[in-house]
Every structure is written in C-alpha cells, then in structure tokens.
Amino acid sequence: MSPTAVDSSNKRKRSHKSKKVAEVAVPAHNGVEKARKKARKEREAEAVVEEPIVENDTEEEDSDEEAEEKSAEAIDGMGFKTMTEIQQKAIPPLLAGRDVLGAAKTGSGKTLAFLIPAIEMLSQLRFKPRNGTGVIVVSPTRELALQIFGVARELMEHHSQTFGICIGGANRSAEADKLRKGVNLLIATPGRLLDHLHNTQGFVFKNLRSLVIDEADRILEVGFEDEMRSIIKILPTERQTMLFSATQTTKVEDLARISLKAGPLYINVDHRAEHSTVQGLEQGYVLCDSDTRFRLLFSFLKKHQKKKVIVFLSSCASVDFYSELLNYIDLPVLGLHGKLKQQARTNRFFEFVNAQSGTLICTDVAARGLDIPEVDWVIQFDPPDDPRDYIHRVGRTARGANGKGRSLMFLLPSEVGFLKLLKESRVPLVEFELPANKILNIQSQLEALISKNYYLNKSAKDGYRSYLQSYASHSLRSVFDVNKLDLVKVAKSFGFSTPPRIDITLGAGLSRDKKVEGRRAYGSQPQQGRRPMKPGKRF
Structure with a gap:
C-alpha cells in the first residue's frame, strides 16, 4: 500500500491478515469491556452526553454496542489476549475523555493504549469523510508513522471511518487529495502535518476531537519543537490530548503544558521497576579490540543466519559499507538509515518486518518505537550515545508481556x-566471553578484497571517516575518547592494513597527532571502472 493511501473501504474482508505489527499485546475482550464500563460510569457521573458529530440521516447507523463489537472483533483477529499495564491504566480514562500524560518504556504497549480509545471515539461520534479529521497522531519518524498506520488499519477493518498517513518523502499532492476527500484518523510526521495545515485547501480539521503525540521526547530530540508549537496553535483547543513519552525532560514538560488541559492524568508504569529494561531481555557485553570487532561480528552473524538480528551502527556511511561488504561476501543483510530515499526505507523496513530470519544493519533510525516482530538479537556494534539510547536500542527485542530476546554490546577496553x-x-549486564578459536580468521582475505575492489575500497574509506567523526562528537567524551583510539586497529576493522589517506577534520575532540593522515594500505591503486568479479576464495 502506498504510504499516502487512505483505506475508505474498510468494510470489505481482506484475503489474509497482516502479520502482528502491533507494538505489544492487545487487550482481551473482557479487559476492554471493563474499561468501557468504567468510562461510561465516569461520563454518567459527570452528566456528559456526547452528541453525534453529524445529524441522523437515512443511512443506517451502528449503535455504540455494535461499534464496540467491531473493535473487539478486530482485536480478536489480531490474535492478542492480554492487556499490558499501560493499556490497563490508560484506556479507561481515555475512553472517558481525559487528557493523559503517559510515561512508559519502549515495548510497553502504548500504541494500542491510544489507538483503541481514539477509534472508539470516532465510531461513537459517527464520523464520516465529510466531517474531516477527528483524530491526529503525530509521530517522530516515517517508519514509526507507517507502523502505527498498519496497526490502525487492522483495528479499523470492521469500521466505516477513513484513515490515512502523511509523511515526508511521500507524494504530497496525493496526500492533499486524500485529505480533501476526508481522513477521519490521520497519522503524520510533524513537518508534513504542519505543511498541510498551512497549505492544503479543503483539509477539514475544525472537528478535531483528539490529538495524540507519540514519542514526544523523540519528536523534540530530532528538532521538531517549533513545528509542534505551531501545530498546537493551529488545531482546535477543545479537544482531548494524549502525550506519550519514554522519558520526561524539561522540553517534554513544556510541550505538555501547552498541549494538555490543566490537571491531566499522569500515568507512569515504570517508576517501581527494578530494571529499566524488560524482564525477558538477556543483556550482555563483550570486550574486544578494534581490529577484532568486524571478525567477531562476521562470526556471530554467520552462526546466527537463521535468527532475526538487528545491528546498530553510529553512522549512515558505516551502515552502507558493512551492508555492501556482507552482501558481497554472500552473507545477506538489509541496510537502513535516514539518508535513504523514503521508498527504499519503507521497502527495506517492511521486508525485515515480514522476514522470519535475517539481519538488519541500521543507525538509530530504527531504535525508537518501531515494532519488529520476533527479533532474537540486538547487537550494538557501535556504542550508543548514552544509557537512554542503549535502552531504546535493546527495546527492539523482548517486546510484549512475555517477550524474550537477547542483546550484545561491543565495547573497547577503553x-x-x-x-x-x-x-x-x-x-x-553480564560479560559474554567468546573463545578466540570461535572467531573466524578472515582478516587477510578482507584486506585483499578491500585493496582490489574499487567500490568497496571507497565505501570503506567513507565508513572509516564517518566512524571517527561520530566517535569524536560523542556526548560522553569522558568514556568515548577519540584520542584513545588506535587508528591502525580501527582501520583494520574496515579492511585496511594501515589507516587510509582521507580528508577529515574532527575538531577539538582529536589531538594533533591523530589528525595525521595514514598511508595507503596496499601497494597499488584499487581497480577502476566496473565492479570486479568476486574473488574465488570465500571467507
């Protein structure tokens, strides 16, 4: 489906169910029913009577009970049975119309905690396309927006309301056409949403009843603070607002202050937890020198080809190099980073989501919010920026109420x-010890390949340069000190016997002696022109 598509024919039966792309376990029928009853009691106690958004006409309308049955049928079809803690605590007040500020770590189930009440509200108010947009969900990244869209599509399978998505990199004019026709539930990234609010004539949002801000801390981290303030000013003030954030920062508090009504319900499901990560996650680290890193990664991936593995790197160029290298030597992987074109990002992401096994090499574009089913291992090949980013990375595995998974972090002795x-x-964390005889000795073959293949050589240089730049700009310089790196060993992890001759400026983080360019690691220039045939010797 095109990212801009709006499914206005949700009544038809689909030939097959899509895979479980929900963030976590979904409430069972009895859990949702209890939440609905509690919400009804609260509304009755406050003497609140919701009127339909449109007048009754000759078209037959569903009763509230029938609408609830449709949601329950969709949830049952998705195959989930239990409510998570955030769902138990958030759904009843949201169904009752309360503003909610939710704090829950990644993988806790908040996607369904806000989608279920939002869809119930649209159904009970009998929204139609001509009424425009009743719910807006703001997401920090395109991938997360696409994932929320997928969950919404399953939940709304038996509802008549329309839903759509607006994200950067997609066809803007097609999005505008859909908005003019009427999108009742809209998932969007901040920049594209603000663009449509300002410039798309016929985009009806005056009937907005609910605004969801998901991963608020991440939205602010990636620089959308001004856009969010503008969006909040434009949207109707008489609305329900749900703000979810894995961490509570000063900026998140400021955003909550301007977006939520006074006295919102604060829900924190993590404050009593003994650990910041989920219970089903086995976490370890391994200490190794720079020149051993790639050999260890290659040996690990070779052994775990039948598993589903995510490998995190610090830069786009490093992702490109290691993806190209591993694919070239017949160890298939997918590469994902923020500089890819949107269609490539979407295709690769969903290819990995739907795969039973495989390896995804990526930057932190895949570290927040995304739900990738049944990930067995998360490998942090390059260090995260801080403990919070570590937690978000490992949150890609062991998801759901009883999820299991493993993570492994590579660390230098320094x-x-x-x-x-x-x-x-x-x-x-516990230390994983990997016997030296289990690490494949492929360094000489790697260096020979990089010296002979012009394209891989160029990609290796770019990856080497970007790795050093990323390391030099690390926020924890007391721990990740670029001056402590052995550049000869770092170069070996990119397939060079000596540091390559590159143009690089690392600023104050790198001392003068580290800025000296290395000599070429091989005796002759790499081959020019077309990509050479693969060498006969495999490793």
Missing part, C-alpha cells in the same frame, strides 16, 4: 566506564 553509567540507569 570504554568500560560506560558499564558504570548503565548500572546507574538500572540496566543489568
């Missing part, structure tokens, strides 16, 4: 200070 910070953040 980086062990990061373990203390993780311990202070209540992250339980």
